[in-house]
Amino acid sequence: xxxxxxxxxxxxxxxxxxxxxxxxxxxxxxxxxxxxxxxxxxxxxxxxxxxxxxxxxxxxxxxxxxxxxxxxxxxxxxxx
Amino acid sequence: xxxxxxxxxxxxxxxxxxxxxxxxxxxxxxxxxxxxxxxxxxxxxxxxxxxxxxxxxxxxxxxxxxxxxxxxxxxxxxxxxxxxxxxxxxxxxxxxxxxxxxxxxxxxxxxxxxxxxxxxxxxxxxxxxxxxxxxxxxxxxxxxxxxxxxxxxxxxxxxxxxxxxxxxxxxxxxxxxxxxxxxxxxxxxxxxxxxxxxxxxxxxxxxxxxxxxxxxxxxxxxxxxxxxxxxxxxxxxxxxxxxxxxxxxxxxxxxxxxxxxxxxxxxxxxxxxxxxxxxxxxxxxxxxxxxxxxxxxxxxxxxxxxxxxxxxx
Numbered sequence: 584x585x586x587x588x589x590x591x592x593x594x595x596x597x598x599x600x601x602x603x604x605x606x607x608x609x610x611x612x613x614x615x616x617x618x619x620x621x622x623x624x625x626x627x628x629x630x631x632x633x634x635x636x637x638x639x640x641x642x643x644x645x646x647x648x649x650x651x652x653x654x655x656x657x658x659x660x661x662x663x
Numbered sequence: 664x665x666x667x668x669x670x671x672x673x674x675x676x677x678x679x680x681x682x683x684x685x686x687x688x689x690x691x692x693x694x695x696x697x698x699x700x701x702x703x704x705x706x707x708x709x710x711x712x713x714x715x716x717x718x719x720x721x722x723x724x725x726x727x728x729x730x731x732x733x734x735x736x737x738x739x740x741x742x743x744x745x746x747x748x749x750x751x752x753x754x755x756x757x758x759x760x761x762x763x764x765x766x767x768x769x770x771x772x773x774x775x776x777x778x779x780x781x782x783x784x785x786x787x788x789x790x791x792x793x794x795x796x797x798x799x800x801x802x803x804x805x806x807x808x809x810x811x812x813x814x815x816x817x818x819x820x821x822x823x824x825x826x827x828x829x830x831x832x833x834x835x836x837x838x839x840x841x842x843x844x845x846x847x848x849x850x851x852x853x854x855x856x857x858x859x860x861x862x863x864x865x866x867x868x869x870x871x872x873x874x875x876x877x878x879x880x881x882x883x884x885x886x887x888x889x890x891x892x893x894x895x896x897x898x899x900x901x902x903x904x905x906x907x908x909x910x911x912x913x914x915x916x917x918x919x920x921x922x923x924x925x926x927x928x929x930x931x932x933x934x935x936x937x938x939x940x941x942x943x944x945x946x947x948x949x950x951x952x953x954x955x956x957x958x959x960x961x962x963x964x965x966x967x968x969x970x971x972x973x974x975x976x
Contacts, residue, residue, distance in 0.1 A: 602959045621697050622743055623952065627963060630750040645747075
């Protein structure tokens with residue numbers, strides 16, 4: 584899957600998980616940029632990604648995620 | 664000099680809350696965004712309740728503020744682990760009291776940090792403050808006649824302390840299954856400077872014979888989720904109510920925690936539990952984590968605190 588396609592799917596998941604009407608997301612987006620992206624909603628986002636893409640993150644991988652770009656790269660690796 | 668000018672603006676004129684926030688942000692500067700959102704969503708009444716609780720909590724913190732703030736951060740990390748399990752598996756990790764005893768309650772070092780962390784949630788978490796404001800204004804504050812008070816699982820004693828501060832409270836009692844917890848409650852009440860005598864008694868409400876009446880106001884806050892048989896506990900407490908007496912039940916939905924063993928997922932499940940104990944729900948208020956929309960929170964299984972005022976049916 585291309586990074587662009589993953590980003591589009593991630594954006595949809597983030598809109599649902601953060602309960603917002605719309606969201607501008609780029610690979611550079613971090614939790615700092617989105618008020619609703621806190622440590623608890625991050626957990627729900629992680630589990631939503633796991634369900635959507637059919638794999639499980641390791642704890643260390645979750646802790647290392649700093650941006651949407653990190654998430655895209657990890658999803659690419661896990662779904663290859 | 665405060666670490667977050669935006670939080671300081673929301674907390675203007677509330678020095679005790681600001682002092683607690685400053686202590687926490689010293690230990691955990693990255694938590695500022697979360698706290699700002701939590702405070703911004705509070706009503707003026709909630710902010711007033713926050714300040715009242717913060718004055719009392721600061722007495723409990725004494726000069727251990729930095730350690731307690733570090734323990735709050737540690738507790739939040741533990742809770743995040745439980746959140747991950749909960750959202751993956753759809754259940755709480757533990758399901759029996761024996762498991763919670765083995766993993767959490769019998770580990771004194773763990774308990775010490777966890778209890779410290781939970782103390783600060785009374786100030787910092789939207790849903791905890793919201794149900795506390797309900798307790799102050801629509802439970803204690805709505806009393807129109809002198810009342811005899813019983814609390815089960817008093818923890819840090821904050822609610823007993825504020826019940827004692829009411830002109831209308833007469834006899835005050837608190838029960839817990841743990842003698843260690845009761846000793847800590849006693850120390851906390853002494854530190855806060857409680858103004859009336861409070862009888863603290865070791866009672867296991869799942870084992871004891873139910874009393875027939877005796878109390879006009881019973882409080883059970885953040886306890887039912889720790890029990891294997893919350894239905895039995897509420898039945899016991901229903902029998903301890905005087906005619907016309909009220910019970911205030913505060914119980915979280917979808918709230919994974921290291922020692923939560925009984926999962927309630929919806930307000931309907933709470934109503935069924937309360938009614939099954941022979942009580943009639945008079946009021947139920949719902950407050951989600953960070954003031955999220957209730958409908959969204961329930962659907963997404965974000966933790967929601969349910970505050971219930973009930974009477975004997």
